[in-house]
Amino acid sequence: MKKIKFFVFTLIITITSNTIVCFADFVDVQKQSLYYDAVNYFTYEIPIIDQASANFRPLNKVTKAEFFKMILASAGYNLNQADTAWYEPYVQKAEELNIITSLERNNFNPGDLVTRAEGLKYIFNLYKTDAFKYTNPLSYTDVKITDSYAQISQKTFELQLLSDYKSKEFIADKPLTRADIAHILYGIHKNGGIFYLPEDENSQFNTENIQQDETFKIFVDVLDTITTEYIEKDSINREDLIYAAITAMVNQIGDPYSIYLTPTDASYYQESLDGNSFAGIGIYLSEEDDGITILTPLKGSPAEKAGLKPNDIILEVDGVSLENMGMEFGVELLRGEIGTYVKLKILRDGKTTIETRVKRDLIVIPYVETEMIDSVGVIHYYQFTGNSHSQFQTEITKLLEQNPKGLILDLRNNPGGYLYSSKQLLSHFTGYGETIATLTFADGSQQSEIAYGDSSLKSYPIVILLNEGSASAAEIVALALRDLNGTKIVGKTSYGKGKIQEIITYNDGSSLKLSNAKWYSPNGTYINKIGIKPDYEITITEQDFINNRDTQLEKALSLLK
Numbered sequence: 001m002k003k004i005k006f007f008v009f010t011l012i013i014t015i016t017s018n019t020i021v022c023f024a025d026f027v028d029v030q031k032q033s034l035y036y037d038a039v040n041y042f043t044y045e046i047p048i049i050d051q052a053s054a055n056f057r058p059l060n061k062v063t064k065a066e067f068f069k070m071i072l073a074s075a076g077y078n079l080n081q082a083d084t085a086w087y088e089p090y091v092q093k094a095e096e097l098n099i100i101t102s103l104e105r106n107n108f109n110p111g112d113l114v115t116r117a118e119g120l121k122y123i124f125n126l127y128k129t130d131a132f133k134y135t136n137p138l139s140y141t142d143v144k145i146t147d148s149y150a151q152i153s154q155k156t157f158e159l160q161l162l163s164d165y166k167s168k169e170f171i172a173d174k175p176l177t178r179a180d181i182a183h184i185l186y187g188i189h190k191n192g193g194i195f196y197l198p199e200d201e202n203s204q205f206n207t208e209n210i211q212q213d214e215t216f217k218i219f220v221d222v223l224d225t226i227t228t229e230y231i232e233k234d235s236i237n238r239e240d241l242i243y244a245a246i247t248a249m250v251n252q253i254g255d256p257y258s259i260y261l262t263p264t265d266a267s268y269y270q271e272s273l274d275g276n277s278f279a280g281i282g283i284y285l286s287e288e289d290d291g292i293t294i295l296t297p298l299k300g301s302p303a304e305k306a307g308l309k310p311n312d313i314i315l316e317v318d319g320v321s322l323e324n325m326g327m328e329f330g331v332e333l334l335r336g337e338i339g340t341y342v343k344l345k346i347l348r349d350g351k352t353t354i355e356t357r358v359k360r361d362l363i364v365i366p367y368v369e370t371e372m373i374d375s376v377g378v379i380h381y382y383q384f385t386g387n388s389h390s391q392f393q394t395e396i397t398k399l400l401e402q403n404p405k406g407l408i409l410d411l412r413n414n415p416g417g418y419l420y421s422s423k424q425l426l427s428h429f430t431g432y433g434e435t436i437a438t439l440t441f442a443d444g445s446q447q448s449e450i451a452y453g454d455s456s457l458k459s460y461p462i463v464i465l466l467n468e469g470s471a472s473a474a475e476i477v478a479l480a481l482r483d484l485n486g487t488k489i490v491g492k493t494s495y496g497k498g499k500i501q502e503i504i505t506y507n508d509g510s511s512l513k514l515s516n517a518k519w520y521s522p523n524g525t526y527i528n529k530i531g532i533k534p535d536y537e538i539t540i541t542e543q544d545f546i547n548n549r550d551t552q553l554e555k556a557l558s559l560l561k
Contacts, residue, residue, distance in 0.1 A: 026039065026043075026054065026055060026056035027054050027055060028055045028056055028057065028058060029056050029058060033058070033179075034163040034179075034183065035058060035163065035179040035180075035182050035183045035186075037186065038179075038182040038183045038185070038186030038187075039056055039058070039179075039182050041182075041186050041189070042074065042182055042185065042186065046074060046189070048070060048073035048074050049182070056178065056179075057178055058177060058178050058179035058182075059177050059178070059179060060177060060178050061113050061175045061176070061177055062113065062114050062119075062175070062176050062177060062178055062180075062181055063110060063111050063112065063113060063114070064108065064109065064110055064111070064112045064113075064114055065085075065086075065087035065090075065091075065110035065111070066087075066178075067114045067119060067122075067176070067181065068087065068090040068091055068094050068099075068122075069087060069090045070181050070182075070185070071122065071123055071126055071181070071185065072090050072093055072094065072126070074185045074188075074189070075126055075127070075203055076203035077090070077093055077203050079093060085110065087110055091105060091108055092105075094122070094126075097125075097126060098125065099122050099125040099126050100122065100125075113175040113176075114175065114176050115172060115173045115174060115175055115176065116156075116162070116170065116171060116172055116173070116174050116175075116176060116180075117148075117149035117152065117153070117170075117172035117173070119176045119180075119181070119184075120149070120152050120153075120156055120161070120184070121149065121152055123184060123185070123188065124152055124155065127188050138154070139153075139154055139157040139158070139168065140153050140154070140157055140168055140169060140170035141168045141169060142169045142170055142171065142172075143170050143172070147172070149170075149172055153170045153172070156170070156184075157170075159187055159188070159191050160187060161183065161184045161187040161188070162180070162183070162184070163179075163180070163183050190506060191506075191508060219245070223238070223241060223242070223245075226241065227241070243260075243262050243510070246260045246510075247259075247260045247262075250512065250514075255499070255515050257497070257499055257501055257513070257515050258501070258512075258513060258514045258515045259512075259513050260510065260511075260512055260513075261510060261511040261512075261513065262510050263508055263509030263510050266505065266509055266510055266511040267509065269511070269513075279335060279336065279337060279338050279360055279361070279362055279363070280334055280335045280336070280360055280361075280363050281301065281302045281303045281306075281308075281334060281342060281358045281359075281360055281361075281363075282297060282298035282300075282301025282302055282303045282304070282361075282363040282365075283295075283296070283297050283298065283301070283303045283308060283334075284296050284297075284298070284415050285314075285327060285330070285331070287326070287327045290313055290350075291313045291314065291315065291322060291323065291347075292313065292314045292322050292327060292330045293311060293312070293313050293314070294308055294309065294310060294311065294312045294313075294314065295310060295413075295415050295469055295471075296310045296413035296415060296469040297309070297310075297413075298363065298365060298366070298382070299366060299369075299380065299382060299413075300366070301361075301363060302358050302359050302360065302361050303358060306356050306357075306358045307356065307545075308344075308346065308356075308358070309348065310413060310467075310468055310469045311348075311349075311468065312346045312347070312348050312354075313346065313347040313348075314330060314344060314345075314346060315345040315346065315347050315353070316343075316344065316345035317330060317333035317334060317342060317343070317344060318333065318342060318343050319343065320333060335360075336360050337360065338360055338361055338362055339359065339360065339361075340359070340360050341357045341358065341359050341360070342357070342358050342360060343355065343356075343357050344356055344357075344358060365382075365383070365385075366382050367381075367382055367383060367385055367387060367388040367391045367392070368380065368381050368382065368388060368391040368392045368395050369382075369395065370395040370396065370398065370399045372399070372402050372404060373553075373557060374557055374561075375404060375405050376404055376405060376406050376407070376408060376557055376560050377399040377400070377402070377404030377406070377407045377408070378407075378408045378410060378553070379392075379395070379396070379399070379407060379408065379409050379410060380410045381409060381410065381411055381414055381425070381474075382413070382414055383414055383415065383416070383417050384414070384416060384417025384418050384421035384422050384425070384473040384474070385417050385418065385421060386418060386421065388417065388421050388424075388425075389421060389424040389425065392424075392425060396428075396457070404460070405461070405560065406460055406461035406462065406463070406560035407457065407460045407461070407462045407463075408462070408463050408464075408465060408553070408556045408557070408560070409462060409463070409464045409465070409477070409481075410464075410465040410553070411464060411465060411466055411470045411474040411477065411478060412465050412466060412467040412469060412470055412491060412552070413467060413469035413470065414469070414470050414471070414473075414474035415469060415470075415471050415472070415474070415495075416471045416472030416473040416474055416475075416497065417472070417473045418473065419449070419473060419476070419500060421473065422473035422474075422476050422477050423436060423449055423451065423452075424453070425477055426451055426453075426476075426477055426480055426481070427451045427452050427453025427454070427455070428453050428454065428455065428456055428457045428458075429455070429457050429458055429462065429481055429485065430451040430453075430455060430458065430480065430481070430484050430485070431451065431455055431458065431484075432451060432452065432453070432454075432455060433450055433451065433452075434450070434451045434484055434522070435448045435449065435450060435451075435522050436449050436450070436451050436476065436480040436484070436522065437449045437476050437480060437519045437520065437521065437522070438519065438520045438522075438524075439500060439517040439518070439519050439520075440517060440518045440519075440520065441516060441517045442516065442517075447517075449519075458485070461560055462481065462485070462487050463487070463488050463489075463490060463556040463559050463560060464477075464478050464481060464482075464487055464488070464489045464490070465489075465490055465491050465552055465553065465556055466478055466489055466490075466491040466492065466493075466494045466532060466534055467491045467492040467494070467552070468492050468493065468494065468495060468531075469495065470491075470494040470495060470532075471494065471495035471496075471497045472495075472497040474494070475494050475495070475496075475497065475498075475527060475531070475532055476519060476521075478494070478532055479521040479522075479525060479527065479532055480521060480522055482521075482532075483521050483522040483523040483525070484522055488535045488536065488559060489532065489534040489535050489536070490534055490535065490536045490538055490552055490555050490556045490559070491534050491536075491537070491538060491552045492534065492537060492538070492539065492552075493531040493532065493533050493534065493537075494527070494531040494532040495531055496527050496528055496529045496530045496531035496532075497527075497528065498518055498519055498520075498526050498527050498528030498529075498530075499515040499517070499518055499519070499528060500515065500516060500517040500518070500519055501513045501514060501515050501516065502514055502516045536555055536559075538551050538552045538555050539551075540552060
């Protein structure tokens, strides 16, 4: 099976997803609140917050009695009430787990308030301190390296556990509020702290309950053994090991579109979706079994001007082989200062080796461009990003002022993008309320994607251009217009991507891009690994390319005469 890993410049259909699907019911917890997600999480996913009252009382200061119940409940401890005070089982369990000392236990006053330094110490005693990486305690300006809570404060800063962490002041003696506790514990869980709880049969989160067999326990043991006993342990990074394990786990699925992105990779990937400018040569890449492959060069980019083509495999960059080196390595070599040159060795059509030099430039990624050719409006739609529709509206307004007799929607080398962006475009060409695609999810449920726009362009004759580089969102648009409007398609068979991905972003900045649905056209067609066959198949030959002749566009124009 071909393993394609879309990274820095490859756009895929995505549905941005919030992992929390319910909504907090407390009247004093607004969606705009910094602690909204945390309260929601501990109300529904890990229910430790009592909903008997309509108010959460987020700014109420936390007493020690309430504090220990909250943190132990977050760790899965639902303890039986004692014959004495209601909080006694939790205080006793805190001592058993070495969260507090026997001296603290004996001097316990349930009504005392809990300060930041004190509370975070207890929380890190519960969620093992060494599970989290931290550097020298320097980030908070009011913390000295000699302070007893220095490491705790730095760990807190790096995990962003306090909602006001950007203020750079720790304020060690500030009492914690209910909102603070929820926010801190939520951050701990989202950073994987739940996996580092002490083994205890009373907790619902012990290893046996997380994984019914022994494999998860083995994973944790191997990780701990490597980081403590490996002869060159100082040369390895625990975080890197965990990222590598997650990556391997996602790759094991065997789905070419499901990948795990480390924080750096996720940042690059989001940059491509947002369409930011960068210094480089302007290509979309995919990682396949054959190597790092050009999905398509950007229009007008140095890569296009140098003659690079879709499906070219990059063998070397500046004499450095990319064999088995991975996408990230290749991208770093391709990027560089504006005006510098990069030397590439390319494999074309699996047989011809080509060497070329490409000058790096500032790449401002275009989304939509239009032009008039022989009284026909041509819409070059390069990708479906968050800003594509606004550019389309600007461009189409200028185009319609020239009274075109028909429209050509050029989706060639459009690698896709956001699902909602494709829906925005389709809503100009389809009837209000029409189904443009149907999604089928893992549980068998289905969801219809409905056009909602003004249908302002539906009356125009239209032809679509596709080729091998047209994928995902571009295919949804093309197939919907063919099914609903009978629109003719010219070019080559498209890429064939019939899966939808959701992106889940974690607190450390990493992301999981997971295929969570299949999409079907309005007529029920599924094109995964098949693609869309055009009504008029036209090949642009090498000679056409040399002569700057676009025979596919010529055919589309002839259909609108």
